[in-house]
């Protein structure tokens with residue numbers, strides 16, 4: 275019999291078989307028995323040193339100080355998006371009421387209900403990209419998109435992206451009270467990666483913001499580089515849901531230009547101003563281009579809320 279008495283060599287410890295032990299005592303020592311004997315005699319010496327363990331399992335992580343100095347792998351793209359301070363409860367600087375930060379407020383509950391219904395629909399169809407748009411300006415598109423994004427970001431283990439694609443009148447940065455220097459131009463033109471242009475106000479929420487209006491709004495949304503940048507964003511961010519805040523459907527052709535990039539549209543209707551004719555015109559514009567996921571009644575009277 276050959277004995278491998280390599281210092282520190284270790285094999286997986288088999289369950290002790292009393293019969294086998296007896297047999298060894300009678301027949302002389304087997305290779306297994308020899309190793310067991312060595313372990314029993316010198317338990318500390320039998321433990322592999324870190325370097326020996328590394329030799330045996332070169333791919334396994336090791337906690338030795340030497341290996342801790344090896345270059346670490348880069349964090350994934352989502353974690354490289356810069357985190358920015360965000361106080362959802364603060365009111366100063368901010369234009370929009372972020373009801374979604376006050377969990378018990380009736381409006382916050384409405385956004386949670388909308389989130390749940392939206393997630394059911396998206397999950398059932400394997401969709402992720404949702405445009406948020408209204409027939410006309412001031413209906414509450416940004417208000418709805420931001421509050422819905424905050425509600426989505428509370429789903430444990432999820433990732434939500436909110437992109438301000440309203441280049442006519444960007445509003446998300448101001449709504450969330452996030453100061454920005456540069457917009458998303460470099461990202462949408464394909465000259466900068468998402469992790470250099472997006473920000474993370476919450477660990478589970480990334481936002482793409484713009485600071486100033488751009489008269490080439492429709493052209494940006496039409497461009498091939500914009501489509502490619504958003505494909506890359508969805509792939510590399512691992513986002514579960516992406517919301518796109520868009521300009522009014524009936525005032526500009528920006529939303530129409532952007533429809534190929536989304537799976538569906540949430541239409542925001544102002545309970546105090548939007549007419550049935552405007553909603554019908556929007557539906558007509560969307561028909562054949564994008565799925566209408568639902569019409570959200572903003573500024574609804576209390577009696578119109580599904581929670582009352």
Ligand SMILES: Nc1ncnc2c1ncn2[C@@H]1O[C@H](COP(=O)(O)OP(=O)(O)OP(=O)(O)O)[C@@H](O)[C@H]1O
Nearest residue numbers: 369370371408411412413414415416417443522573
């Ligand atoms: N449900 C609401 N309750 C209280 N205030 C609201 C509500 N919806 C909208 N507002 C207010 O109305 C104003 C316009 O809202 P918002 O900016 O969301 O409109 P918008 O549709 O994004 O407009 P635009 O098309 O110009 O971007 C904001 O000051 C916002 O705070």
Ligand SMILES: [Mg+2]
Nearest residue numbers: 415416440445
């Ligand atoms: Mg807006």
